[in-house]
Amino acid sequence: MNAGNHRGASRRTFSGGWVLVAALGWGLWAWSALRDGAGEATVQAQASRQGALERITAERDLLAAERDQLQAQIGNLQDAQRRVARAQEEVTHLEHLRVRLSEAVDRAQAQLGRRPDPVPQSSSAAALPPNPSITPSQQQIRTAQEALTALGYGRLEADGVMGPGTRAAVEAFERARGLTVTGELTSRTAEALEEAAGISPR
Numbered sequence: 001m002n003a004g005n006h007r008g009a010s011r012r013t014f015s016g017g018w019v020l021v022a023a024l025g026w027g028l029w030a031w032s033a034l035r036d037g038a039g040e041a042t043v044q045a046q047a048s049r050q051g052a053l054e055r056i057t058a059e060r061d062l063l064a065a066e067r068d069q070l071q072a073q074i075g076n077l078q079d080a081q082r083r084v085a086r087a088q089e090e091v092t093h094l095e096h097l098r099v100r101l102s103e104a105v106d107r108a109q110a111q112l113g114r115r116p117d118p119v120p121q122s123s124s125a126a127a128l129p130p131n132p133s134i135t136p137s138q139q140q141i142r143t144a145q146e147a148l149t150a151l152g153y154g155r156l157e158a159d160g161v162m163g164p165g166t167r168a169a170v171e172a173f174e175r176a177r178g179l180t181v182t183g184e185l186t187s188r189t190a191e192a193l194e195e196a197a198g199i200s201p202r
Contacts, residue, residue: 095172099154102168136185141166144185147197148173 136144138160145156145166153169167183174181177192 095153095176099165099168099172102154102165105164136162136190140190141185144170144190144193147193150197151193 141162142158142160145158145160148154148166148169149156149158151173153172154165156166156169162185170185170189171181171183173179173193173196174183174189177196179189179192182189
């Protein structure tokens, strides 16, 4: 009787040992599987972060290249604007020189007692219909001479005479204002002078 009890207890102990070993084995397998899954997820997350970093770097480089190209275009535009401004200054300077030369010729002819020769109209004035003409009085011519001097078209003597210097100054003013170049004190030129200088030819 005691031997049978002993064998039954041994079998139960042996069976319990196998159950314990099996449970331990399944636990180790499950832990290994979970660890492998976590490691794979970590690798995928790192790969995703690396890809995002590469895309951001590529976009940054592209934006930097576009910025450099835009800055170069802005520099070219600024150079062109400076060249245009210098050309306009040279044209204005040449116009003033021409007006001063005409004034010198006018004074020389006056000193010699000669009547100034009429200034021929330019080809552009001949091609376009003339402005409405007026017969300006000496006071109107003097006022126009003062206005032209104030606007920087030479230092005209306000003598009320439409000499070559005054005609050249009128031409320069008409050309600068986009008017028909006549060299005469037409009604349209007189109105433009009044508007530009705030002086009304009377």
